Amino acid sequence: MTETERSAERFSPRVRALPSTIPFVGPEALERRLGRPFKARLGANESVFGPSPKAVSAMADAAALSWAYGDAEQLDLRQAISQKLGLTPDHIVAGEGIDGLLRDLVQAAMEPGDMAVTSLGAYPTFNYHVTAHGGALDFVPYGEDFRQDWPALVARAKVVRPKILYLTNPDNPTGSWHDAKAVEAVLRDVPEETLIVLDEAYADFAPAEALPETTRLAPNLLRFRTFSKAYGMAGVRVGFVFGEPDAIAQFGKVRNHFGLSRMAQAGALAALSDDDHLRKTVEKVAAGRKALAELARAKGLVPLASGTNFVAIDLGRDGTYARAVLDAVLRRGVFIRMPGAAPLDRMIRVSVGTPADIALFAEALDGALEEVNADQPHLPTGNAS
Template sequence: MPLFTPLARSLPATVPFVGPEALERRMGIRFAARLGANESVFGPSPKAVAAMAEAAAGSWAYGDPELHDLKHAIAEHHGIGPENIVAGEGIDGLLGYLIRLAAGPGDTVVTSRGAYPTVNYHVAGNGAALDFVPYRADDHEDLDALLERARRTRAKLLYFANPDNPTGSWHDGAAVERLITELPEETILALDEAYGDLAPASALPPMSLMRPNLVRFRTFSKAYGMAGVRIGYAVGEAATIAEFDKVRNHFGVSCIAQAGALAALSDQAHLRETIGAIKAARTELSHIASRCGLTPLPSATNFVAMDCGGDGVYARRLLDAILRRGVFIRMPGAEPLDRMIRVTVGRPEDHALFERALAEALAEVDKPEAVQVAG
């Protein structure tokens, strides 16, 4: 008799992302610049580092399974109640819990083709079906098409990121509020705001806007610079958030992570300084793309998507050539977004390494003839 369920046996043994460490082992190199995972090279608040170091000394004890202090601090930060918050192992972990709660075999989850792939991973792992909507011609997620598809399929979940990964694009808050208002009551909107700290204020509906079928996700991984700590949170109506307690790993957030997030949240001056550094670095990356003949997309994140001017095959060849030169970047995996490469902002020395690697890759890789003529 088989040891595992039919669903488990049907799934590929895969992960949504191939990490830079795996690429280094596979390629036999060491990356000199790590610009592919949308981490913040500017690091966490020194207060967070000190708090985590102090908490490490007491890590013989489990962290508070109710995350009481952290939830109350987040609630105060946003002007909502602690009952509206659940904290977990980053947005990835919390998305997994929501999908487990809301979608099973026979259910449909709607997302954009080429959007954040961890959603697809969790949906497949829970036996639900994925339905994809193409991006608009301007490389924005198509809110009208997502809404129509959710209605037509009677989707249990609709995933939408604002600002978006992998394009860096964003919608204004009024458009997002319309999506929230017009979504069928039977469909939960998973609103991923991982890059919300970096977005224009006009892109974010007020956190006080709540619906039973709305769950918003935030993280300490991006602007707060704590990707390796694995800490994020979801916000929603109290009854909706209470459902997470039925399935979450109650000891999943360590005492170290809780202490670090608390300290990071208290240091808004450091956050503002980091956001300023990210915006300046984002501008410099866009200039590098333009100098090298690529088209940078406007971005409200800590990365810049760059249109390489060809197709997915051409962009992949450029990507491979850049990786071989010791610079870790990524590219979207689905057409037509796969004509781009995606580069995380870094320090000046990181950008210099990337610009040199990109220039050498462009000289090495032949551009498709049709694209050359069109240009």
């Protein structure tokens, strides 16, 4: 056996063959490439309004106690979450962000060759975990209205009968949402052996009409939420899933039991006790969304309605054009992102920041549009195909 052959035998041949690209290049990595720090960080849908001071204080206190592993059963946190939701702790499992929990789910649900159905251009980290576990993905395009096409996803699930159907509500990267009735239609029509992931990362920002009651569960429904967005704790890594106890129990067979740090548990628990901070953050985000939308309209661009903490802005041309504008904004020191797949890739996606952040973005966008429109005056307008 040659070294090349031996090397190929180390690790799974399937994993060896995977690309080294990661779902999201982080802002620190971009800063290193660009050679300077960003002036405004509006690309990862973080909350610049920060965590609750109560959470910050609880985490600082927990730092000194962090010689001890965190509670593997996460009981205090699961109790507090379940009380908020009108459920019991056995309906809840917490984990290292929704990313970590999606990984747990994929590992628990899918064997190599199993199928998952998602929207083309939806959250790439879900796709990443499916692929990294040997699963196969089936994609349904977004609708003409830039929303996930739930009827088409359901129809596809009836044909493919996947292990997992991935839905977001409200949606990233568009900010759009479906209403609770649409969730009911999905629950009625999707094969009962398919697990429905309802990724509600942005639920705290959503119009009330978008969200089924938190007590609306089903044997094949798993609802994912996070402290990364409205609670302003992306860097802490805490998310949770709620669902029926039998489904929740399967996470315990694969998850990293001591993975949720002592600081994360203490911080999330304290954050749940500060409704006032959450309310104020949601208000600031609503104001920021409005400011971003007005700014886009003032430049003749089309902001999408958003039930999240970001605004997708339709630049009205194609992916090449949007990519050029994005790069020009990044070079001007403002971190934003854009969707990767058509028809969404004619947009840029801007997280809500402080008024100062939004002013920096406005200035960078002005310069970027001027530069790109001067360089590429002949780019086609209209949908990318």
